[in-house]
Amino acid sequence: QLLVVESGGGLVHPGGSLRLSCAASGFHLAPYAIGWFRQAPGKEREEVSCISSGGGTNYVDSVKGRFTISRDNAKNTVYLQINNLKPEDTAVYYCAVVSGSVCDGDFDYWGQGTQVTVSS
Numbered sequence: 001q002l003l004v005v006e007s008g009g010g011l012v013h014p015g016g017s018l019r020l021s022c023a024a025s026g027f028h029l030a031p032y033a034i035g036w037f038r039q040a041p042g043k044e045r046e047e048v049s050c051i052s053s054g055g056g057t058n059y060v061d062s063v064k065g066r067f068t069i070s071r072d073n074a075k076n077t078v079y080l081q082i083n084n085l086k087p088e089d090t091a092v093y094y095c096a097v098v099s100g101s102v103c104d105g106d107f108d109y110w111g112q113g114t115q116v117t118v119s120s
Helices: none
Strands: 005-009 010-012 020-026 036-039 046-051 057-059 067-070 077-082 091-098 107-110 114-118
Touching: 005 091, 020 036, 020 046, 036 077, 046 067, 046 077, 057 067, 057 091, 057 107, 077 091
Parallel strands: 010 114
Antiparallel strands: 005 020, 020 077, 036 046, 036 091, 046 057, 067 077, 091 107, 091 114
């Protein structure tokens, strides 16, 4: 059984921080690029960050300087550190696995999502 599971979401005040985790079971994440996506109610899903198997990263402009994607292959986990949270960051956050080593092509395996809510 191949699974990825997100965790770490919650309710935080503006300016707060969260670290989201994407843990895999049934396969190794190391050979694959991993992306983080988010979807807010009534809005389209957007890719916020991606990390290649070699550790290269990219970010959507709106989160640069606040979000950091990383991976720990020994723990079979990818993280998204989110700092200086803003209300517009409120969304369900998903991780997804690319069938390849770089952040191109299709994301084939998706987690169930974790809710991030930013409110005062």
